Amino acid sequence: xxxxxxxxxxxxxxxxxxxxxxxxxxxxxxxxxxxxxxxxxxxxxxxxxxxxxxxxxxxxxxxxxxxxxxxxxxxxxxxxxxxxxxxxxxxxxxxxxxxxxxxxxxxxxxxxxxxxxxxxxxxxxxxxxxxxxxxxxxxxxxxxxxxxxxxxxxxxxxxxxxxxxxxxxxxxxxxxxxxxxxxxxxxxxxxxxxxxxxxxxxxxxxxxxxxxxxxxxxxxxxxxxxxxxxxxxxxxxxxxxxxxxxxxxxxxxxxxxxxxxxxxxxxxxxxxxxxxxxxxxxxxxxxxxxxxxxxxxxxxxxxxxxxxxxxxxxxxxxxxxxxxxxxxxxxxxxxxxxxx
Numbered sequence: 001x002x003x004x005x006x007x008x009x010x011x012x013x014x015x016x017x018x019x020x021x022x023x024x025x026x027x028x029x030x031x032x033x034x035x036x037x038x039x040x041x042x043x044x045x046x047x048x049x050x051x052x053x054x055x056x057x058x059x060x061x062x063x064x065x066x067x068x069x070x071x072x073x074x075x076x077x078x079x080x081x082x083x084x085x086x087x088x089x090x091x092x093x094x095x096x097x098x099x100x101x102x103x104x105x106x107x108x109x110x111x112x113x114x115x116x117x118x119x120x121x122x123x124x125x126x127x128x129x130x131x132x133x134x135x136x137x138x139x140x141x142x143x144x145x146x147x148x149x150x151x152x153x154x155x156x157x158x159x160x161x162x163x164x165x166x167x168x169x170x171x172x173x174x175x176x177x178x179x180x181x182x183x184x185x186x187x188x189x190x191x192x193x194x195x196x197x198x199x200x201x202x203x204x205x206x207x208x209x210x211x212x213x214x215x216x217x218x219x220x221x222x223x224x225x226x227x228x229x230x231x232x233x234x235x236x237x238x239x240x241x242x243x244x245x246x247x248x249x250x251x252x253x254x255x256x257x258x259x260x261x262x263x264x265x266x267x268x269x270x271x272x273x274x275x276x277x278x279x280x281x282x283x284x285x286x287x288x289x290x291x292x293x294x295x296x297x298x299x300x301x302x303x304x305x306x307x308x309x310x311x312x313x314x315x316x317x318x319x320x321x322x323x324x325x326x327x328x329x330x331x332x333x334x335x336x337x338x339x340x
Contacts, residue, residue, distance in 0.1 A: 004333045012329045013162065014254050015041030018128035019332070021137045021224035022250045023121045023260045026154050030054065030122060034078060036069035038252050040126050044113070045069035049076060054115045055089035056124060062093060062109035091130070119143050119262060120152040123224070128336065138222040142244050142264040149272050150246075150264040151279060155291065158299045161249040161257035162325075163306070167294055168227045168247055169204060169217050169318045195316060201324075204317030219321055224248065238278040240265030255303070263287065 016022060016039075024039045034047040036059045045059035045068045057078065059069045066082035077088040085104070086095040091112035093104050114125040114134040125134040142148045157164065172191065191206040198218055205216030218228040230242040237243065243265060250258040267275045311319060 004330055008333055009326055009329045012333060013325055016126055016251050017328055017332060018126055021123045021125050023248050024124045024250055025122050027117050027120050027122055032073055034069040034073055036067060039250055047073050054122060056113040056115045057087060057091060058111040061085055135223050137224060140226060140228060140246050142246050143262055147268060148264050148266050149276060150262045153261040153263060155259045157257050157259055157295050158255060159257060160254060161251045163298050164249045164257055164259055165321060166318045167298060169321050171206060171215055171217055172314045193314060193316060195320060202320060217317060237283060238275045239271035240267040240275050
């Protein structure tokens with residue numbers, strides 16, 4: 001058995017690790033009419049049945065490769081627009097109109113995907129091989145607990161999704177890139193950092209500075225990978241303490257990323273109503289300004305920028321994140337090679 005190469009590890013990370021839940025788009029992107037989108041190295045066909053239940057197949061008819069997304073929605077299956085072949089949501093061909101009884105009927109000939117909705121988002125389980133039941137989707141308490149309220153922010157940025165993760169795992173950039181922000185204008189322009197383990201991953205944080213600026217980032221893996229950070233808010237930002245962001249990032253192509261940020265506050269009762277009103281009417285626009293600063297910076301970096309770096313102490317967090325992801329990719333590739 002040959003050793004897994006660095007190139008193979010990078011290629012897997014570029015398109016996304018297997019056996020994880022990934023957010024792929026806001027729920028509103030998919031209605032009854034089938035839609036096509038690229039995510040995680042696949043071209044996907046997504047649609048809903050009459051009851052609103054989501055389905056997902058690879059957008060590839062097993063007969064000649066025509067896009068199933070251009071076909072007819074038959075509820076739990078799609079009829080290919082080219083020759084009418086019907087493919088069920090589990091990937092099984094149920095009917096070949098031009099040749100009834102042919103060997104293609106009854107075959108699971110198209111890759112299928114488990115999908116579910118949560119927090120205004122469609123999530124897809126990127127299984128390496130077919131599984132009858134996916135594992136549960138476990139998310140941070142800011143999304144799951146009724147004590148928290150959140151808004152989804154979705155954007156698509158040019159560039160590798162890993163640059164987005166690197167950016168979030170870099171608390172120091174807030175002091176410079178976002179220095180004009182209403183919530184990130186404070187804090188020292190130099191800092192010492194430390195790494196510490198958490199229940200689901202690790203935290204990278206400024207040593208001796210908390211609740212001043214963008215002071216820490218946590219990375220976690222609970223069957224889906226996410227990042228968490230908190231930004232201190234002035235009293236004019238409304239109730240609920242610090243403003244927490246949960247982020248998750250999915251490759252569309254090697255040069256395009258699907259970026260999800262849930263903006264969260266721990267509020268209930270009338271304070272929840274106040275916070276949600278303030279967010280929509282005042283705070284959301286300010287956060288889009290901050291996000292745009294990140295977009296401009298990342299989209300103007302060269303695709304091979306991470307191959308020509310000189311890292312220092314402030315980059316220990318992103319170095320740990322990269323190493324963690326590389327080890328996960330290596331483990332998956334080694335296991336696949338042993339099973340072949």
